[in-house]
Structure formats: structure tokens, C-alpha cells
Amino acid sequence: MRLVLRTSATVLELDVRATRTRFTGRPVADAGRYEAVVDGAVVASGTAEAHGVVELDPVTGLGSRRPGPVATVRLGPLPTGEKDVEVWLPYGEITVLVALRADAPVAAASEQTHPRWVHHGSSISHGASATAPTGTWPVVAARAAGLDLVNLGLSGNALLDPFTARAIRDQPADVITLKLGINVANHDGFRRRTFAPAVDGFLDTVREGHPDTPVVVISPILCPMVEDRPGPTSIEPDSPGDAPSFRTAGRPEEVAEGKLSLAVMREVLAAVVARRRAAGDEALTYLDGRELFGEAEWDRMPMPDLLHPHDAGHRHMGERFAALLPGLAGLRR
Structure with a gap:
């Protein structure tokens, strides 16, 4: 804000x-x-x-x-x-x-003519662990790409809620991005059977207000503790009060029972986007979140709490996304 x-x-x-x-x-x-x-x-x-x-x-x-x-x-x-x-x-x-x-x-102020970017995501999009509002990755990206940002990042609550889809539907937007998945793991909120139709329903609602607007679905960035095992995640009780870290209660074998790891969620999200594009929605694209923060970034900028990038990670994600967005959404910089 x-x-x-x-x-x-x-x-x-x-x-x-x-x-x-x-x-x-x-x-x-x-x-x-x-x-x-x-x-x-x-x-x-x-x-x-x-x-x-x-x-x-x-x-x-x-x-x-x-x-x-x-x-x-x-x-x-x-x-x-x-x-x-x-x-x-x-x-x-x-x-x-x-x-x-x-x-x-x-x-x-002087009238602004920048394209309007509506973004929705989790605590990472909200800004968690950045030290300043202009240091959060969506703000870094918007400032670099010359976009007017409306950030609907909801810490801990990017859970495909219908009211969020309706809010995005009713917002003026030149481009929409949806960073989905990590909070689903945090809450162990869906199973493989229910996740895909929930994403479809969310996109259906957004498309009611934006039938032709470029929409980019972004999967989770790298988070090793839930890459191959599901949630739920919680604060590690033995971590110090001023520097908490997170843990997952999920077990790898539960993925075979239908629970969602980040790897499975990326498969589902990519498949939903591919199917909808094949059905005619060519303004919908998919971005693997690991292109913003993957193994190379983890090695150079490990997350202090195992879940959220710090300042350098936010800055890298924002700069990287600003470079990718014109190609993804057809925007001119």
C-alpha cells in the first residue's frame, strides 16, 4: 500500500x-x-x-x-x-x-499511465523477511518493469479462496499473476484430486472479469523441506524466539496417498494451464517458480527460516521476474 x-x-x-x-x-x-x-x-x-x-x-x-x-x-x-x-x-x-x-x-499526484499489475500470492508475495516495503519482490519487480502494482499477497492464506478470485475478477488489470501452492502445503489444504479443480474454479472466476487479460500462474519457488514431502508446516518449537525456523510434519510416503508436495503441485499447475491453453485460453501462461528462486539461489542465498527469502532473495526474484514478465504476458517495457 x-x-x-x-x-x-x-x-x-x-x-x-x-x-x-x-x-x-x-x-x-x-x-x-x-x-x-x-x-x-x-x-x-x-x-x-x-x-x-x-x-x-x-x-x-x-x-x-x-x-x-x-x-x-x-x-x-x-x-x-x-x-x-x-x-x-x-x-x-x-x-x-x-x-x-x-x-x-x-x-x-501526476496522472499515472503505467500498466496495472494485479498479483496474488503467499507470505513471500506479501513480503515476509524483507526489511522494507520497497524490498519485497513484487515491488522490486513493479518498479523495475514500470508497473502499477496492486499486491493481493495474503500471508499464510493463498488458498484459492473464492472471495480472493472475486476480488481479482473485479479489479481493473492489464496483467494478472497468481503465485499458488506453498500455502496449500503449509496447511495441507488439498489433495491431488481436489487441487486441480480448485485451481480451475479460481481461474474460471478470474476469467469472468478478465476474459482476455494476460494471466500468469506461478508455481512455488524452491523450498527443500516440502519439495518431495507434504505439509502441514509449522514453526520449529526448538528454534530461538527471535529467529524461528519452520518444519514439516509430512512424510514422503504420503505423496502416494494423494497428499501434495511442491513437486506434485508444479505438475498439477502446469497441466491445468496446458489444458486450458489447448482449449483456447492463449492469454494464460505458466511459470515454474524455481526460475525465480531455485537451487542456485538457495546455495547463494539460503532462507534463514527455511521458508522465506531474505532481502537478497527478494531482490533477485523481483529483478528476475521483471525480466521475464514481458515475454510471459506480452507487455512492453
Whole structure:
């Protein structure tokens, strides 16, 4: 999420109510970063010092919320002169904007003409483990490719929910990307028999609103612990509180019983796309997620928690996807 405005101000102040997440027995999430971008460069950043907390039980999914006070985030100094400013909000905390102040008048930004990219994915798309909102791989890709990003990444919840398909259906879009699979493994949410029709149904709904829009289905990136065994996955209980890692409870032999490893999901996703293309949907394409982050990337940039890339991995994925997207979706850079 971002605010876009035009101003000659050199300082912006945002009064916000920020809410951060704590999983039961774990520390509160780190402060999210607010970033000001001018002419494509991050020129200032800040955080909300005070915050509320949502505490979640990762086992039951139940939680409680403690609201926090209003805090002021100061962004400056900004470059002098009239300019468009983008203020990127933290991806990992709830932000309620109470007020915005500036030391000069603020107006609507210049009209944008960039192609509109609607993306849906898991916590990796949401931004998990990136240290800043402009460092998440979809934002890196959008900035590199000159796209207007609408990121519908849902941490832990890219589960082919019908309401998500309807939200994408109803969004204006020049290109749509769907990064599917890892949360299905995390929740052990489907079997081989049910996964393919769920993907088909999701695509059917998206196509109701976008019959000819380029759609790219992206399979999971490399995740060794569930490549050849299914989920569910959970936080490793013996990992330290400030640096948790993940584990899977699935066993390789369960794949033969219909459970889904990432390898099986890639087969299913590729087959769904191939079948739909053969039936006439030539605007639908498939990308193996390992082209964004595979074995070579794992060797150079291992995931600290075994599930989410860190900054270098996000940057690599974004730059790689920006290079691939024009060929996949027929977009001109």
C-alpha cells in the first residue's frame, strides 16, 4: 500500500495507529518501515514508535487485539522543489492513517499511465523477511518493469479462496499473476484430486472479469523441506524466539496417498494451464517458480527460516521476474 501525492514539501508527518503481530510465545514483530520515494529513489524512511498488538495462536488460529496509541512517523528531509512523492506503508503491520501534515501544500499526484499489475500470492508475495516495503519482490519487480502494482499477497492464506478470485475478477488489470501452492502445503489444504479443480474454479472466476487479460500462474519457488514431502508446516518449537525456523510434519510416503508436495503441485499447475491453453485460453501462461528462486539461489542465498527469502532473495526474484514478465504476458517495457 502506498500514498501518492504532489508537493514541494521537504518534510511529511504521518499520524498513524500501527498494530504489529505476535504469535503466542514469540516476540512482537519488528517495526515496519515507512519509505518516501522520489524519482524512483528512497529518500527517507521512518517507523512508528508506539503500536498495538494482535496476538495469534498459530495452532488454533484464534487471537486477541490490544489497540495502541497514535504515533507520528516523520519522513524527511525530502528533495526541494515540486515533485511526486510515494509513501510506501509497512507490509507487515496494520496501519490506520489518522492525519498527514506537510510543510507545503499537498495536491493529487501526476496522472499515472503505467500498466496495472494485479498479483496474488503467499507470505513471500506479501513480503515476509524483507526489511522494507520497497524490498519485497513484487515491488522490486513493479518498479523495475514500470508497473502499477496492486499486491493481493495474503500471508499464510493463498488458498484459492473464492472471495480472493472475486476480488481479482473485479479489479481493473492489464496483467494478472497468481503465485499458488506453498500455502496449500503449509496447511495441507488439498489433495491431488481436489487441487486441480480448485485451481480451475479460481481461474474460471478470474476469467469472468478478465476474459482476455494476460494471466500468469506461478508455481512455488524452491523450498527443500516440502519439495518431495507434504505439509502441514509449522514453526520449529526448538528454534530461538527471535529467529524461528519452520518444519514439516509430512512424510514422503504420503505423496502416494494423494497428499501434495511442491513437486506434485508444479505438475498439477502446469497441466491445468496446458489444458486450458489447448482449449483456447492463449492469454494464460505458466511459470515454474524455481526460475525465480531455485537451487542456485538457495546455495547463494539460503532462507534463514527455511521458508522465506531474505532481502537478497527478494531482490533477485523481483529483478528476475521483471525480466521475464514481458515475454510471459506480452507487455512492453
